[in-house]
Amino acid sequence: MSAHDVVLPLSPVDADFVLADLDPDSTPGMESKKAAEKELAAGRESLDSLQERLFAESRFGGERSVLLVLQAMDTAGKGGIVRHVVGGIDPQGVHIHAFKAPTDEEKEHDFLWRIRKQLPGHGSIGVFDRSHYEDVLIHRVRGFSSPEVIEERYGIINEFEAEVVASGTTIVKVMLHISKEEQKARLEERLDRPDKNWKYNPGDVDERLLWNDYQEAYQIALTRTSTPDAPWFAVPANHKWYARWAVQGLLLDAMTRLDPQWPAADYNVEAEKARLAAS
Amino acid sequence: MSAHDVVLPLSPVDADFVLADLDPDSTPGMESKKAAEKELAAGRESLDSLQERLFAESRFGGERSVLLVLQAMDTAGKGGIVRHVVGGIDPQGVHIHAFKAPTDEEKEHDFLWRIRKQLPGHGSIGVFDRSHYEDVLIHRVRGFSSPEVIEERYGIINEFEAEVVASGTTIVKVMLHISKEEQKARLEERLDRPDKNWKYNPGDVDERLLWNDYQEAYQIALTRTSTPDAPWFAVPANHKWYARWAVQGLLLDAMTRLDPQWPAADYNVEAEKARLAAS
Numbered sequence A, B: 001m002s003a004h005d006v007v008l009p010l011s012p013v014d015a016d017f018v019l020a021d022l023d024p025d026s027t028p029g030m031e032s033k034k035a036a037e038k039e040l041a042a043g044r045e046s047l048d049s050l051q052e053r054l055f056a057e058s059r060f061g062g063e064r065s066v067l068l069v070l071q072a073m074d075t076a077g078k079g080g081i082v083r084h085v086v087g088g089i090d091p092q093g094v095h096i097h098a099f100k101a102p103t104d105e106e107k108e109h110d111f112l113w114r115i116r117k118q119l120p121g122h123g124s125i126g127v128f129d130r131s132h133y134e135d136v137l138i139h140r141v142r143g144f145s146s147p148e149v150i151e152e153r154y155g156i157i158n159e160f161e162a163e164v165v166a167s168g169t170t171i172v173k174v175m176l177h178i179s180k181e182e183q184k185a186r187l188e189e190r191l192d193r194p195d196k197n198w199k200y201n202p203g204d205v206d207e208r209l210l211w212n213d214y215q216e217a218y219q220i221a222l223t224r225t226s227t228p229d230a231p232w233f234a235v236p237a238n239h240k241w242y243a244r245w246a247v248q249g250l251l252l253d254a255m256t257r258l259d260p261q262w263p264a265a266d267y268n269v270e271a272e273k274a275r276l277a278a279s
Helices: A033-059 A078-084 A138-142 A147-166 A180-192 A202-208 A211-225 A240-258 A269-277 B033-059 B078-084 B132-136 B138-142 B147-166 B180-192 B202-208 B211-225 B240-258 B269-278
Strands: A065-072 A094-098 A125-129 A169-177 A232-236 B065-072 B094-098 B125-129 B169-177 B232-236
Touching: A033 A065, A033 A240, A065 A078, A065 A240, A078 A125, A078 A169, A078 A240, A138 A211, A147 A169, A147 A211, A169 A211, A169 A240, A180 A202, A180 B269, A202 B269, A211 A232, A232 A240, A269 B180, A269 B202, B033 B065, B033 B240, B065 B078, B065 B132, B065 B240, B078 B125, B078 B169, B078 B240, B132 B138, B132 B147, B132 B211, B138 B211, B147 B169, B147 B211, B169 B211, B169 B240, B180 B202, B211 B232, B232 B240
Parallel strands: A065 A125, A065 A169, A094 A125, A169 A232, B065 B125, B065 B169, B094 B125, B169 B232
Antiparallel strands: none
């Protein structure tokens, strides 16, 4: 795959973006499930190959990496993205971290403290399953922080991400957008199937009852923190096959723009051949 | 796959084991590359499914996990095992750590300090690419520690691993065994191919010149630390397809013996269905 083959499936969120106007059932840029799955399978190899080059580059001084931030309402399919998109990459080049409710130790620090510790190393692809955005999402909806503190955080996040990008990390932020009806169907399935019961938590319904508040919190967070350096993409996610294809496309685009190359040896190849032959 | 389908491809190392007698070209229990690759593909799904159950179990209080320890001479194929065997498992359930030369901070602590920090969480499969065994391998060969200190470490390792096993972690230790000639061919390939140059390090030949010392260090480490609780398996690895099949078999055997089950809901399913319906 060359740099010219990748076309962004979606536009980044801009100031005029309205989440409520994005149809979770839509599949922009992709006509069918069959075509999406075919491209997903092919893209897996491209992504794996690009990541290997990025990793190789880092072994000879390269300092670049990629960070995929995943945010969504429960059941929107973050886990499926990790399994089906990221799962095609050599696991040695991937660092996945799921941010849960902060521990007591984490609460004693700035909200970005635990985030910084999980940033991907050089040559790696980092994946955040939830992130520092919880501090302006659930914190806003549940009132865990005051409006003044939350107001300040949008700017702090933008500064933080600009710093991360300047240090060599390409940031791709994805919000998986499902409808309230689709969430109900997916939660029902978790209750209906004994092999899915473990994925259900009574707290999921408590959060669901605050659906509109969360949509509003996402609307604000997405528009205030989508920057040219670290754009947000809102991905329609009622069709899992679409969301997986689209997120893979976003990652492929980011990696293709990085265009990592096999590094030149920093040792004398002919001299090493001679040493090896004599060993 | 039922518990009865898994047959260990290899016997664990015992007191009579002689590494020098194990033919790195041999393929015990498997007749052909084609058959091995077919079983590897099928085993991937079984392994992924077993891991998901182990993970589910952990969400409802289960405290079990699996740790795969990989040790080998350079080029023996540790990376290929991670990519082709572990890579078939949902990455959210896997924790891989490559132990490099210890940092200054790590050197200030007991040699197991950095190891303990990377043990897998409940429900996860941990993979150690190199491990605490470096402290009785390269340390022995290079004299980084005194003979007395190294002598003491075999017992310390056995006690440590017994403690880890008692806490719920199944340990599978694998030494990938290649021949000196095969290593030469693989290093030559890294020097011949520009897209493999990054995998070569001049230090690899320095270590290769100490081949016999390393074999002796492995012989001692394997026989002194292969316990019923945490056995070693020496896997012939001149044929990559064989080593991958065999290591997958060892993991499948461990996971099948754990026999994880979907946990029963710890909430009232019918009550939750009613709450969800009303939401």
